[in-house]
Amino acid sequence: MKTLLNVIWLIFSGVWMAIGYAVAGVICCILVVTIPFGIACFRIAVYALWPFGNRVVQRGDAGAASGIGNVIWLIFAGIWLTIGHFLAGVAFCVTIIGIPFGLAHFKLMPVSLMPLGREIVPTDAPTAYPGYRW
Template sequence: MRTIGNVLWLLLAGWWLALLYVVAGVIACVLIITIPFGIASFRLASFVLWPFGRRSVFRRDAGALALAGNVLWILLLGWELAVAHILAGLFLCVTVVGIPFGIACWKMVPLALLPLGQRIVPVRDGAATLAAPVGRA
């Protein structure tokens, strides 16, 4: 069922949302100081391309640098990506078939705004990751 959901997602919204993340990653990598933003953007592009069966969890060891980086990310690239998710969610909710995909798109808005300090994990490993700090699960 996840594969069908992922294929439909890819056709309806995943490919162009992932393309936006790749463009944001390339822009961030061109500016040498923002290479960590580019790496995070590429990681999110793979998640946005094929999201069902995976989830995002907050890393407990993310510190003040991740917080400061997220503030900078919101100002530079994050708000545009969040608006793209909101608009895509609205367009997907026009049809009955697209409503679950629109809701999934809206669930990605916080991730688009705050990508640093997040980890993408398979759904079956989500509970173990939430219970213990990264590296100790």
């Protein structure tokens, strides 16, 4: 089922969002100072292509630098991307068929708001559930 949802998502939202994030990643990688933001954009672009079956988790080794970077990201890009995902999610949720895709946009909001110090993992991976211990 997640493959079918990913294919439909790819057609209606995924390709356009992934292209946008990839272009932003290339622009960020032009300057040396913004390379971490570019890498985050590429990570979000891959997640925007196939959001079903994946989830975002907080990295345990993220330090103060990623916190400072997230504040900078939030001011310049994060709030606008999150508002865009929110509006697209509401628009998709207006129709019954679009509800899973609206929820996927809502799922993209936290990583687009503060991408540094986060990791995208498959939902069936043990690291997808941070409180779970083996």
